Amino acid sequence: MKYLKIISVLFITFLITNCARRGNPDGGPKDETAPIMVTAKPPYESTDFKDDNIRLYFDEYIVLKDLTKQLVVSPPLKTPAVITPQGTASKYINIKILDTLKPNTTYTFNFGNAVQDNNENNKIESFKYVFSTGSYIDSLKTQGNVSDAYNKKTDKNINVVLYRIDSTFNDSIVYKRKPDYVTNTLDSTVFKITNVKEGKYLVAALKEEANDFMFNSKTDQIGFLKDPITLPKDSVLKLPIRFFREVQPYKFRRGKEVTKGKIEFGFEGKQSNMKVQLLSRVPEDFKAFSEFEKDKDTLNYWYTPNNVKDSLNFIVTNESFIDTVTVRLRKKKIDSLTVNSNVSRTLHLNDTLFLNTNNPITKIDESKFSLIDADTVDVPYELKKLHFNKLALLFKKQPKKGYIFKVLPKGIIDLYETTNDTLNYRFATKTTEDYGSIILDIQKETKVPIIIELLDKDHVVKTVYLNSSKKVEFNLLPPKEYTVRAIVDENDNKMWDTGSYLQKIQPERIVYFEEPFKLRANWIQNETFIIKDNPEE
Secondary structure, eight states: OHHHHHHHHHHHHHHHHHHTOOSSOTTOOOOOOOOOEEEEESOTTBSSOOOSEEEEEEEEEEEEOSHHHHOEEESOOSSOOEEEOOSSOEEEEEEEOOSOOOTTOEEEEEEETOEEETTTOOBOTTEEEEEESSSSOOOEEEEEEEEESSOSSOOSOOEEEEEEOSTTOOTTHHHHSOOSEEEEOTTSSEEEEEEEOSEEEEEEEEEOSSOSSSOOTTTOEEEEOSSOEEETTTSBOSSOEEEBOOOOOOEEEEEEEEETTEEEEEEESOOSSOEEEEOSOOOTTOEEEEEEOTTSSEEEEEEEOOOOOSEEEEEEEETTEEEEEEEEOOOOOOOOOOEEESOSSBOOTTOOEEEEESSOEEEEOGGGEEEEETTOOBOOOEEEEEETTEEEEEOOOOTTOEEEEEEOTTSEEETTSOBOOOEEEEEEOOOGGGOEEEEEEEEEOOSSOEEEEEEETTEEEEEEEESSOEEEEEEEEOSSEEEEEEEEOTTOSSSOOOOBTTTTBOOOOEEEOSSOEEOOTTOEEEEEEEEOOOTTO
16 A cells, blocks of 8 residues: 555656646757748738728747837838737737728738747747738839948948828928838848839938937938839839938037136037137237037137126127127136146057147246156157147157156146146057058049048048059058048048938948958058949949
8 A cells, every 4th residue: 555655656746747847858859930820800911901900810829029129010100009919928919000091002010020939939030911901902012221321330220211202292201201111121231111002202211219200310310312213113222222410500509608718609510610709898918719629519718817707798600600699707617727648558659649738728838848768868859739739749759669758847838827737658669560551552443532541440540532543551550450441532522421311412432441451460461442433323
């Protein structure tokens, strides 16, 4: 009897253990099959659609992953449909339509890769449900790719839109109305828009912040093809849609005192020779300096003496813009002088040591400056003032040499008569063998000039302007990874210009050398870089 009880206990334990196991038995094949939609109510590709509820059934339990990013409804709905269930496994998807559907229109609910099985996360690739409120299903399509007009790497998740060109179409439609058809590149740079009517369309790409399929030039980037497309002829687009950020129109914000003796004039958009002119009466010894702050929409204005009235009046001009501005003066603290150098431990053989100050420099006492080498031997140098707040230390650099550059107190005096504390810079150079070189045989096949830029990540290291083919040498480069690009300078202004949707101006073309340069020390890398003429012309 006792023996039978032991057998019974072991048998029950065996059953419980095996029943509790999940997944495949040991050694069994892994489930790699995506779910299958077995039926839909109303049926897939229904015509004369009049329902407001759709239910899609699958052969196994599914879950919806990243639905808000993956789902694209084309044409877009004013009021989003309600998709359930979310956050739980189910054998069906329910779509509740809250919007009024357009007549004689084919609708596509493209779920992307959001539909996955519950156990192994096998995805249904580009799963979609299609129906028509008319008597037939539109079957035309167009496909192509997008690219960033400025950066080598193109972001993903870009919306591509079609606007039908008919009697209601105008250029401002991209700002005011949702498009007739939409799709998304999802996790690639390739797009395909399906179930489109025959006709002529504006095609555009939108990198959006609000994701509402309407262009906001302040926050979004846009790209468009030079000419409209016609379907069914243009089912495959040969040229990429290059998206870009537009330069915003100039808008003056305000003038604001930030410290005693310093005013910031803030603005938005593109400034064209923006100037501030003082209107207020000031003492005869009044001095002022102004400079645009790098990478910031600000014009800095320093002045002295700062014991003027409680306000100053200015005229601000920028092309056709003109305005009178009053700046209230209430700050009591002067911004003390700070000095920064571009060099820490190493001064590369092709670099220059610069000193940058936050306030304008009015006096320099060169007796307070000294440069010696590691053997305490004085090194001849020239101190050059490049700008009102920038100094350059020029001297003949020796390879593999240590240096000490010192500035004693009161060596630099700024506009407010504040001075520097002791500045002590210790740095060394390297041998020529520590560097590498890149030699490029530039074969220019464009009608217009080009700008060759050598980049360290996003920082431009060297720039060369070319009107003809030429060999370009970049020498004494620290060993690291570099990128080379060519800007096709259509207007010959020696800079890259973005595009404009309303003016129908494409951004200037940028051609990147296909591979990065992984430069090693004591190494010369020779390459040929061919820049062909613009394929859009």
